[in-house]
Amino acid sequence: MTGPSAAVAAVRLAVSRELADLPAGSLVLVACSGGADSLALAAGTAFVVGRSARHVDEAGGVPPLRAGAVVVDHGLQDGSAAVATRAAEQCRRLGLNPVLVVPVTVRGPGGPEAAARDARYAALEEAARRTGAAAVLLGHTLDDQAETVLLGLARGSGARSLAGMPTRRGPFRRPLLRLRRAETAAACTALRLVPWQDPTNAAAPDGPRRSRVRHQLLPAAERVCVVLVD
Template sequence: MSGPHPAVAAVRSAVRRVLADLPAETTALVACSGGADSLALAGAVAFEAPRARRRGGAVTVDHGLQEGSAARAGAVADVLRGLGLDPVSVRAVRVGGPGGPEAAARRARYRAMDAVAAEHAPAAVLLAHTLDDQAETVLLGLARGSGARSLSGMSPSNGPYLRPLLDLDRATVRTACERMGLVPWEDPHNADPRYARSRVRHEALPALERTLGPGIAEALARTATMLRADADTLDDLAGELYTAARGGQPETDRTPPGPELLVGPLAAAAASLRTRVLRRAALTAGCPASALTARHVREIDRLVTEWRGQAHIDLPGGIRARRAAGRLRFER
């Protein structure tokens, strides 16, 4: 008797490895939009979870951005229940706030998934990002002029969130969906050129493939993996510098709205570590991550390395950084 199609076997194998690493009694919740990637992941979890003696469930989020979205979310939930997944949760969210529609939708979606995971704790949320999604993320980071952490792309694991399919290309995952007999729903936003990720997917990456040859997505994903290892090491070292600059005070023992940092340890440190500490301090003080740019961090850095008695630096979120008595202070 022949086994499953190679694409189905690849997706199931990826899921099997993740489920094997979960602590006992953990519920594996698939985040499913109804698209081919997340449906393939749901089908693999439905197959593998009982064999791993794990509970397999799912969550689908209704962003309310299209007419009939509630009915669509309900239909996706019916498919997931038909696969044998339980529990299956449908969450309606309100999308809004700073950073554009893509960022706002992402924040709302993760809040909903956090809530469902908390309800079924201990739980892990499995996301269907593929190697191609990783490549797109790296290109978007390059376009923003981001640092190594952003260019390192998406991590295979981040707290309760797991990405079993990051090493598989989109074509393989979508073939698996088809071979499982699942009929996906394609979100029209995925092909809407108003969205940056859509332009990268349908224009930028194909153009790079035509110009430089095949294998661009794999190369970008490989670069992300190497950069992530470097960024992890730098972040660990920056954490030590952050503690030293705070004079050993714990994070909870800070003067609102943000920490005070000793200039001495910062001035003696490498720029790659110092700027990480300054960004962390600004975020702790209340600067929105989406609004805090490299230019802001450079200006704070000048208070350490090029200080000539200059005044404060105004930062996003109504935060002000200034130097006084050998310390950097963040205040409203």
């Protein structure tokens, strides 16, 4: 019997390392949009926690880790409720429980991207508080990290932006920060998971700022200086 693909194995290993310090019986929540990154993370988490439970059954006496998911519906696009429902169903099929769908109202200063981010993080923190979760796992990859650094530099944040996103902050953990976006997509393909394609991530000259960085600036930066992402 063949083992998992390299991409699937990489995701599982990253999740396993990130969960290694959690106390027995802890609940972790995966923030899942249904996109390739968070869907691969959900699948990897379900596998790692499921394997933990099997080992506990064999050893006896120690409560296993538990894993659920939170799907935040920002309500910014037509059909967003259906997208959230689909993502939740995918998480349930992977064996995650509980799976929460949380609609939020996006408003506030800083533009729609910043307001959506603030609403999302607030909803995730509240979900963790409500369920008693020890950690919330986010699907940011190395590509997201590079985009964050470039966006910070573009805003004039200077040296502070070079730090990028932390692996851990508060309840949030980012297991996939050393993996490329291509790896999460490959993991979904190998596991026959069909991710949602966020239309705001499509290449467009007038798209959101992060999308423009992703499709225009980051490829140019990779060609000029590979060290930005590798």
